[in-house]
Amino acid sequence: EAEVAQSPRYKITEKSQAVAFWCDPISGHATLYWYRQILGQGPELLVQFQDESVVDDSQLPKDRFSAERLKGVDSTLKIQPAELGDSAMYLCASSLEALNEQYFGPGTRLTVT
Amino acid sequence: TQLLEQSPQFLSIQEGENLTVYCNSSSVFSSLQWYRQEPGEGPVLLVTVVTGGEVKKLKRLTFQFGDARKDSSxxxxxxxxxxxxxxxxxxxxxxxxxxxxGTRLTINP
Incomplete structure (x- = not known):
């Protein structure tokens, strides 16, 4: 069964360092999402792509976060510089099209020290 | 953005017991979804409820959408x-x- 792949699964970094996460969606899925899930809370959307275009990044802290999906397939989420408050699970999800069922990857657990 | 309140926040019970968790709002929704997320994994969709009063069963799990489509259990x-x-x-x-x-559920053997 096709799955959303994410790497790394775990990342520990010091504050002020740069960190990057990678996501490979299910093949053929046009819509890709990045969520942040703080411990004890539900996931919150950071950015949504339709193919290679950003359709919603209203909750992305653009002073330090960036996301790209250059060829409309896999995607990278970057944080520079990382802050202590960025410690969270970063989830990637994909769907055939927007508003279709979303399939989530296993996430990247980020700890900023 | 409409707010979804889930209760209880934490629940720990013994194997074999029954339980109910709730999802409430003051807003009306066209549908609500329920997900389960296991430790270290992403959420997995369990069910979508669409019609007010709808009941859906998934093995031992029973999902209900409120008549007014403002809440679910x-x-x-x-x-x-x-x-x-x-x-x-x-x-x-x-x-x-x-x-x-979310509601964090722990079932103790």
Missing amino acids: LHITAAQPGDTGLYLCAYQGAQKLVFGQ
């Missing part, structure tokens, strides 16, 4: 350790999926 019969996880409700907004904060 999840009832688990004879809970098993494999039911342990974070149960999230969510609604599909105009542009994005919005989640509640």
Whole structure:
């Protein structure tokens, strides 16, 4: 069964360092999402792509976060510089099209020290 | 953005017991979704409820959508350790999926 792949699964970094996460969606899925899930809370959307275009990044802290999906397939989420408050699970999800069922990857657990 | 309140926030019970968790709002929704998230994994969609008063069953899990489509409940019969996880409700907004904060369920053997 096709799955959303994410790497790394775990990342520990010091504050002020740069960190990057990678996501490979299910093949053929046009819509890709990045969520942040703080411990004890539900996931919150950071950015949504339709193919290679950003359709919603209203909750992305653009002073330090960036996301790209250059060829409309896999995607990278970057944080520079990382802050202590960025410690969270970063989830990637994909769907055939927007508003279709979303399939989530296993996430990247980020700890900023 | 409409708010989803889930209760209880934490629940720990013994294997074999029954339980109900809730997802409430003051807003009306066209549908609500329930997800289960196991430790170290992403959420997995369990069910979508669409019609007011609708009841859907998934093995020992029973999902109900309120008549007014403002709330939903999840009832688990004879809970098993494999039911342990974070149960999230969510609604599909105009542009994005919005989640509640979840109920963290622990089933003790």
